[in-house]
Amino acid sequence: MQNLKIFTCLINPNVKQKRKQQEKISEAVSHFRVEYPNYKYITVEIAEKICHKYGLVLGTVAMFKGFVPQKNLEDISKFFLQYPKDSFVYTKNYRGLSSSIISEEEYLEAQKPKFVKEGDAKDVSTALQYAAQIQQSMYHPYYGKEKMPLAICAPLKDMETKGYKVQGVRLVQDIPDPVVLLPKNHKNGVEGYLIITAWGDEASDPLVINENQN
Secondary structure, eight states, rough: HHHHHHHHHHHHHHHHHHHHHHHHHHHHHHHHHHSTTSSOOOEEEHHHHHHHHOOOEEEGGGGSSSSHHHHHHHHHHHHHHHHHHGGGGEEETTTTSSSSEEEEHHHHHHHSSOSGGGGGGHHHHHHHHHHHHHHHHHTOOOOEEEEEEEEEEOOOOOOOOOOOOOSSSOOOOOOOOOOOEEEEETTTTTTEEEEEOOOGGGGTTTSSGGGGOO
């Protein structure tokens, strides 16, 4: 009995960790289900599972050179008309050393002037303060605003792979029907995507179907 108790104590941390991660995923799914009721949210792991199942690779829409049906082009346009803020992604960068995605609110806050302007340097102390701020800014992050890069699960043959390499196992299967995704991470750390549109066999897959519309 004593040995059994020791064994139970050893495995409990893993069980708790898995349970905690599942709670985070449930929180993220619930959050995005309310914010985007017409679009299904999936984790990175589910996106990879879809790729494995249909022999697809995960890349950006800019790399895709295949055909997109008119209906699915309209689906993409409809999403951004409904959620214009998602047309852009905001980043915090440290001079090429690291970069992270931030909220629009943090980006706008960072744009507010905090430094003494050069024209305001009317005395020696203010001038020195300005010079110190310029030096300090070299080590401070800079913020960027870019068009949101959509992701896509698509056949390798329909992707521009120059300068890229495929990592991971890919099933050899020719099903030219992509799934278009919008990268979306929850504040609790869960990383994933909103499914914007899909066609072919993948569109009717339970992993892809939005349960809210059933």
